[in-house]
Structures are given as structure tokens and as C-alpha cells.
Amino acid sequence: MSEVFFVGCGPGDPELITVKAKKLIQKADVVVYSGSLIPDPILNLCKKGKLYDAAKLVREEIFNLLYKNAKKDKLVVRLHDGDPSIYGAIKEQIDNLEKKGIKSVVVPGITAFLASAAALGTQLTLPGVTQTIIVTRAESRTKVPKREKISELAKHKATLIFYLSVHLLPKLTKEAIAGGYKKSTPVAVVYRASWNDQKIVKGTLNDIAKKIQEEKITRTAIVIISDVIQPQSYEYSKLYDKEFSHGYRKAKVKSIKN
Ligand SMILES: C[S@@+](CC[C@H](N)C(=O)[O-])C[C@H]1O[C@@H](n2cnc3c(N)ncnc32)[C@H](O)[C@@H]1O
Structure with a gap:
């Protein structure tokens, strides 16, 4: 079954991309990316593929690019800044692709x-x-x-x-x-x-x-x-408290409450 990868590439620092996202961009035949929030070093990972800036396109044009190329069994990446699930408008594309028999795979990113x-x-x-x-x-x-x-x-x-x-x-x-x-x-x-x-x-x-x-x-x-x-005060976590036992560690001192 043909598929489209909806890939998050992180917030901007090119090193904050997942290994999976990087490999997909490197191998992609077509990358449709979300405009100015994707840094050049990440776009430059796309060596052999064709790049399209989604900021210049409307929904139907983006859909056609994804659909046409996936249908030809090309490796198609819809590249999002941050994580695709956060204000990424992916659901409408995933649903329309599914209606035409194209599967979607979502790769998360740092939002x-x-x-x-x-x-x-x-x-x-x-x-x-x-x-x-x-x-x-x-x-x-x-x-x-x-x-x-x-x-x-x-x-x-x-x-x-x-x-x-x-x-x-x-x-x-x-x-x-x-x-x-x-x-x-x-x-x-x-x-x-x-x-x-x-x-x-x-x-x-x-x-x-x-x-x-x-x-x-x-x-x-x-x-x-x-x-x-800027908290006025806060409590230390229970997890690392010397009086606290859990599945991986016994308390190091007895609780004074005991
Ligand atoms: C359409 S939303 C996309 C969010 C993206 N999918 C994510 O997970 O980060 C765009 C908004 O995300 C926020 N944003 C994206 N990248 C940012 C960054 N590097 N620093 C601060 N805010 C950012 C801003 O509020 C911006 O208006």
C-alpha cells in the first residue's frame, strides 16, 4: 500500500530532529514542508528529493502533491515544524488520503x-x-x-x-x-x-x-x-526522597512519621 509520512522535525535547532525523521528526509523523493519554521540545514538533508513549500500552496494543492506521488510509490514526506499533531492540520490530509487508499504514518517531533x-x-x-x-x-x-x-x-x-x-x-x-x-x-x-x-x-x-x-x-x-x-516555594519530588521506597529502591532512612 502506498503511504505518506507526516514527519515532525522539531522546533528549529537542526540537531533537535529524531534519527527517524532525518533518515526519511534523506531518502525522500518528495518533501512538502511547512514554510519558514523549517531551518535550511534540515531542508538540505533532502539531497535527492524535490522540495515544495506548503506555505505557498492551498489544501487541495498539498493533497494532490502527496496523493499523486504516493500513488506512484514515491517516498513522500509532509514535513512539519515541531510535532505534526500540535496545530499541524494533519487529520484532514490523513482522512482524505485514506479515502483514496493511501496510508499515513506519523513521526513525532519535539514541539x-x-x-x-x-x-x-x-x-x-x-x-x-x-x-x-x-x-x-x-x-x-x-x-x-x-x-x-x-x-x-x-x-x-x-x-x-x-x-x-x-x-x-x-x-x-x-x-x-x-x-x-x-x-x-x-x-x-x-x-x-x-x-x-x-x-x-x-x-x-x-x-x-x-x-x-x-x-x-x-x-x-x-x-x-x-x-x-518563578515559584514562591515548591516541594521536592517524592521519587528521589530518601524516606521513599518504590519498585526499584528501598527507602534509605526511615520516615519520621513511622
Ligand atoms: C501552526 S503552529 C505549529 C506548531 C508545531 N507543530 C509545534 O509542534 O511546535 C505555529 C506556532 O507554534 C509556535 N512555535 C513554533 N515554533 C516555535 C519556536 N521555535 N519557538 C516558539 N514558538 C514556536 C508559535 O506559537 C507558532 O505561532
Whole structure:
């Protein structure tokens, strides 16, 4: 059966690509890639194949390229920045390909929010602070269901992560405060995480919109709202606690509670 590979190639640093993704690009006959977010060193891995920039094409044109070439048993790669499952619009292509008898294989990649957490050198969950990560976007042309309004998600006071939303920061921060976050809640914006021109801007819900406006950041950024960015306090993990036993290790000292 003919197939198309939907491949994630990571957030930008050419070394943050999986071995599997690299091999597929090297062997591909056709690569349809997601515009400017794919760095040249990754596109240059495609030695023998033909490259098409999906940013210049509409859905039907992309579909035809994938379909026609897969039908001829060519090795076809639809190359996505980050991970294909995160705001990647792959489902519509996979479903249409399936209707025409073409199988799809998805190869995961490192998504931008994980590269952003790495850039911040932090954890996104911390004992005593939050154990939950919410990944979302602010509403613009793409509608967001009412139950996922920022003010609703904010009620959890979890780590709230936004894709595709940095240009909407004034509205976004207002809604997060309306939903329950304190104005002093830390916010980090990571622009072009893992690229050479990566920029990190930190602030609070109260001042981040102004800072980002001053930095003139309007795209390709992840917004993270969370106390984990600058916790007042947190607890150490149980897993490595000397009083804690688990399947691979006995406690090294007796708990004083025993
Ligand atoms: C259409 S989405 C694609 C996301 C991608 N599939 C992923 O997993 O990272 C594009 C958005 O991802 C975010 N993004 C992608 N690469 C980024 C990077 N290197 N640094 C920060 N944000 C990035 C930005 O919010 C951008 O507007």
C-alpha cells in the first residue's frame, strides 16, 4: 500500500530532529514542508528529493502533491515544524488520503512548548505548585470552544501554554486575570525557541503585554503562564526522597512519621 509520512522535525535547532525523521528526509523523493519554521540545514538533508513549500500552496494543492506521488510509490514526506499533531492540520490530509487508499504514518517531533521549557531551564509541573499543563491558543480566526475560554481554563491555575497567540497578549492576559490568576503570576514568552535568535522575555500577567510590545514580538512564540516560572516555594519530588521506597529502591532512612 502506498503511504505518506507526516514527519515532525522539531522546533528549529537542526540537531533537535529524531534519527527517524532525518533518515526519511534523506531518502525522500518528495518533501512538502511547512514554510519558514523549517531551518535550511534540515531542508538540505533532502539531497535527492524535490522540495515544495506548503506555505505557498492551498489544501487541495498539498493533497494532490502527496496523493499523486504516493500513488506512484514515491517516498513522500509532509514535513512539519515541531510535532505534526500540535496545530499541524494533519487529520484532514490523513482522512482524505485514506479515502483514496493511501496510508499515513506519523513521526513525532519535539514541539515548541518543550523547546521553550528547555530554554527556560525549568519544569512545567512542580510538586506543591501544579501538576497540570494545559496547551491551548487564544481565539482568532480559528474559533475556540466556549468551554475552553481562557477565563475558564484559568480557573485551574495550572501551567497554561499558548501557541499562535503572542499577538493577542493584551486580551489574553486580561482574560487570565478575570479567570483567577493573580496579576503577579509569572509569564514567560519564548520567541523562536532553540533558534540562534531565540529570545526569552519574562514578566507577570500585569506587565508582559507591554514588554512584548516593546520587544516587537508578534509571532513564532510560546506564552507560558505559571507559578512554576518563578515559584514562591515548591516541594521536592517524592521519587528521589530518601524516606521513599518504590519498585526499584528501598527507602534509605526511615520516615519520621513511622
Ligand atoms: C501552526 S503552529 C505549529 C506548531 C508545531 N507543530 C509545534 O509542534 O511546535 C505555529 C506556532 O507554534 C509556535 N512555535 C513554533 N515554533 C516555535 C519556536 N521555535 N519557538 C516558539 N514558538 C514556536 C508559535 O506559537 C507558532 O505561532
